[in-house]
Amino acid sequence: MKFYESISEYYDKIFPLKRQAVNFVNSNLQHYDKCKVIDIGCATGHMDAAIASNNVKVEGIDLDKEMIAYANDKYNSENVSFHVMNMLSIDEEFQLDSFDIVTCFGNTLVHLVNEEEVYTALDKMKKVLKKHGKLLIQILNYQYILDECIKELPLIENEHIKFERFYSEQVRDERLIFETRLTIKKTGEIISNEIYLYPLLKDQLEKSLKKLGFSNIHFYSNFNKEPYTYNHLPLVVEAVLD
Numbered sequence: 001m002k003f004y005e006s007i008s009e010y011y012d013k014i015f016p017l018k019r020q021a022v023n024f025v026n027s028n029l030q031h032y033d034k035c036k037v038i039d040i041g042c043a044t045g046h047m048d049a050a051i052a053s054n055n056v057k058v059e060g061i062d063l064d065k066e067m068i069a070y071a072n073d074k075y076n077s078e079n080v081s082f083h084v085m086n087m088l089s090i091d092e093e094f095q096l097d098s099f100d101i102v103t104c105f106g107n108t109l110v111h112l113v114n115e116e117e118v119y120t121a122l123d124k125m126k127k128v129l130k131k132h133g134k135l136l137i138q139i140l141n142y143q144y145i146l147d148e149c150i151k152e153l154p155l156i157e158n159e160h161i162k163f164e165r166f167y168s169e170q171v172r173d174e175r176l177i178f179e180t181r182l183t184i185k186k187t188g189e190i191i192s193n194e195i196y197l198y199p200l201l202k203d204q205l206e207k208s209l210k211k212l213g214f215s216n217i218h219f220y221s222n223f224n225k226e227p228y229t230y231n232h233l234p235l236v237v238e239a240v241l242d
Helices: 008-014 019-029 046-052 065-075 087-093 115-128 142-147 202-211
Strands: 036-040 057-062 080-084 099-104 129-140 152-157 161-172 175-184 190-197 214-220 234-241
Touching: 008 065, 008 161, 008 175, 019 046, 019 099, 019 129, 036 046, 036 087, 046 057, 046 065, 046 080, 057 065, 065 080, 087 115, 099 115, 115 129, 115 202, 129 142, 129 202, 202 214, 202 234
Parallel strands: 036 057, 036 099, 057 080, 099 129
Antiparallel strands: 129 234, 152 161, 161 175, 175 190, 214 234
8 A cells, every 4th residue: 555655664653552552452362361363454563563472373464565574574473473465355364263352453444445345344353253252443533523624633743753644625435535744854855645534433333343243342532441532533442242
C-alpha cells in the first residue's frame, strides 16, 4: 500500500510502542494456556515482539512489504513470525479455529471499502478463532468525528518527525479522504499522502459482532479499559466468540 510504503522507514518514530496496548492484550492472555495470537495490521511488529516475550505464539500480518521485512529482520523468533497478507485471506492461510486471540489495532479495520467488506473481514477473524476466543479491535470513534465535523487529528511530534493528519471535506464513495503530512526534521523532507477510510460506526460494529455470534462485547475509550464515552477519539473493543 503506497501510503504506508512512503512512511514505513519512519513508522516507529511516528507510532512508538504503546505499553497500554501491550498491557491490554496481556490482560487477556491469562485466560488461555499456550496462547496463540494473530495480529492483523502488525506494521513493524514491535507490539507482537513484546507479547511474544511472554512465551506466547504470535503471527503478525500486514500488507506493507517493507514493514514486514523490517519486522522479520528485527523480531522474528521461535515465538513470533510475520507475513505479507491481506486480512481478507486469513482463513485461507491459517488453520481454522487455531487462534485464542485476534488483535486488529491501529485503525486497520477502516481501511476496508465498506460495511459489507468489514463484515466479511470480521467473519474471517471469527473463522480462525477458537471457541471462546477473544477479538480485540481498536479504531477511531467515527460517530464523534462525523457528528462534530472533526477535520484534524492531534498532531504527533517529537525530535525526529512532525506528523499532521486531516480529514478532507471531500468523500469518495462512502469513505473519508484522510490526508497526512510527514515532516522529517533532520532533512526537512515533507512526505504528503492521502488514503480512503471507511468511517465505521460503533453501532455498526456492535451489530456485526452480535450477528456473527460474539458476546460479552465491551467498548472502551482507550486501552486502559476506561468506559466508552461519546467524545473520545479512540474506540477499543473486546468481544468473546461463543
